Amino acid sequence: MSAVRCPSCLAELPVVDGAVGAETLTCGRCRATVEVETFPAQWRKVQPGRTGELVTGEEAACFVHTDRRAEAACDACGRFMCALCEVRVGEQRLCVACLESGRRAGRLAQVERGRTIFALVALRVALFGLLLGPFGPVAGMSAIVLAVVGLLKPASLTDRRYHGSAIVALLLGGALTLGWLWWWLTVFTGSGTTVFTEVEP
Amino acid sequence: MRRESSPSATYTRLPGRRFGLMQRATLWAAADHVLVVNETMTGEAYRRFFFRDIRAITIHPTGRRERTSLVLVVFALLNLVPLLFLMADDPDVRAVSLLAGGTLVWVALLVANLLRGPSCETRFSTAAHDDVVAPLSRLAPARRVVAMLRPRILAAQAELAPLSPATGDAAP
Numbered sequence: 001m002s003a004v005r006c007p008s009c010l011a012e013l014p015v016v017d018g019a020v021g022a023e024t025l026t027c028g029r030c031r032a033t034v035e036v037e038t039f040p041a042q043w044r045k046v047q048p049g050r051t052g053e054l055v056t057g058e059e060a061a062c063f064v065h066t067d068r069r070a071e072a073a074c075d076a077c078g079r080f081m082c083a084l085c086e087v088r089v090g091e092q093r094l095c096v097a098c099l100e101s102g103r104r105a106g107r108l109a110q111v112e113r114g115r116t117i118f119a120l121v122a123l124r125v126a127l128f129g130l131l132l133g134p135f136g137p138v139a140g141m142s143a144i145v146l147a148v149v150g151l152l153k154p155a156s157l158t159d160r161r162y163h164g165s166a167i168v169a170l171l172l173g174g175a176l177t178l179g180w181l182w183w184w185l186t187v188f189t190g191s192g193t194t195v196f197t198e199v200e201p
Numbered sequence: 202m203r204r205e206s207s208p209s210a211t212y213t214r215l216p217g218r219r220f221g222l223m224q225r226a227t228l229w230a231a232a233d234h235v236l237v238v239n240e241t242m243t244g245e246a247y248r249r250f251f252f253r254d255i256r257a258i259t260i261h262p263t264g265r266r267e268r269t270s271l272v273l274v275v276f277a278l279l280n281l282v283p284l285l286f287l288m289a290d291d292p293d294v295r296a297v298s299l300l301a302g303g304t305l306v307w308v309a310l311l312v313a314n315l316l317r318g319p320s321c322e323t324r325f326s327t328a329a330h331d332d333v334v335a336p337l338s339r340l341a342p343a344r345r346v347v348a349m350l351r352p353r354i355l356a357a358q359a360e361l362a363p364l365s366p367a368t369g370d371a372a373p
Contacts, residue, residue: 004256004257004259004326005331006261006262007259007322007324008261009313016258020355022347028265032261033261033262034259034260034261035259035260035261036257036258036259037257037258037259037347037351038256038257039256039257039355039358040355040358041253041254041327041328041358042256042257042326051348052226067318081322085216109211112247113246113247114244114245114247115244115245115247116238116243116244117243117244117245120242120243120244121243121244124242124243135269151212155240156238156245157212157236157245157247158212158214158236158238159212160352196278
């Protein structure tokens with residue numbers, strides 16, 4: 001059980017033991033006013049982790065810890081797991097290996113810590129392309145491809161689509177590509193407007 | 202391992218957001234947790250607070266709105282003062298419109314900052330973390346979110362047995 005601390009000076013706030021609900025407190029050290037809402041979990045001891053029971057007789061053993069009794073089978077690979085190995089993700093019971101592989105493959109939204117948003121990358125690439133001058137079409141075309149991927153792929157975990165960013169990236173990438181390609185064309189073919197004029201001495 | 206179903210039905214947007222030059226953060230609620238979404242340069246970073254784990258929520262008023270307002274006033278004045286001088290002498294239309302536009306932008310940002318209300322720092326405390334929730338940086342949305350989450354957190358923690366406050370042990 002830990003104390004509720006002042007966000008300003010980290011001193012312990014005078015919250016009454018076992019209190020649940022909202023109250024406005026003043027920090028005894030820095031005199032800051034803090035609105036505190038406490039919940040039942042505040043007054044709970046952290047439960048010690050389960051380590052699994054030892055195998056006795058003919059019981060099935062854990063795949064990893066062979067001296068521990070199996071309590072469940074992994075929903076993904078079917079290996080037996082002891083209480084120590086079992087990880088509950090939503091309604092699924094997974095072993096650590098499947099949890100990690102599922103997280104890496106992006107199949108477990110509940111443990112996903114971040115996601116690449118192609119529309120955002122496309123926008124950044126297009127903006128970076130503005131700095132590349134005549135080599136802008138490289139960034140422009142990359143931005144177009146990334147923006148199209150961004151429009152097609154499911155974007156955010158919260159289902160936010162980022163269509164605005166993708167469309168801006170498409171327009172910017174298109175303008176960069178066409179603009180600078182036209183410029184390159186005029187340079188190599190000699191057509192178009194004259195950029196430099198010779199000054200008579 | 203089955204793939205997660207469409208997340209569209211899972212998350213609902215909560216009040217509060219944080220805008221910065223390179224940062225944008227929003228807050229979402231699921232059936233059993235709150236999700237803080239931080240927008241980065243190339244994607245999103247997620248932070249979850251499960252209702253059953255939240256021990257306390259603290260809201261601490263800060264002076265960030267006043268400091269931000271001061272900076273915006275200075276920038277507005279940096280445009281306004283030359284504008285007034287320029288108009289007193291020989292007004293060049295392009296320079297006047299440029300400075301007037303600049304002044305308007307800073308004044309608009311100042312008004313928006315003032316209208317968003319007093320600033321605060323909101324923290325969610327769990328047994329392992331005590332984290333600042335960036336989207337809840339204004340008092341009004343922070344209080345609204347706490348009011349919205351309170352019943353859900355209490356429901357998630359309802360199965361906890363009554364307490365013995367002195368020891369933190371569950372009463373027999």
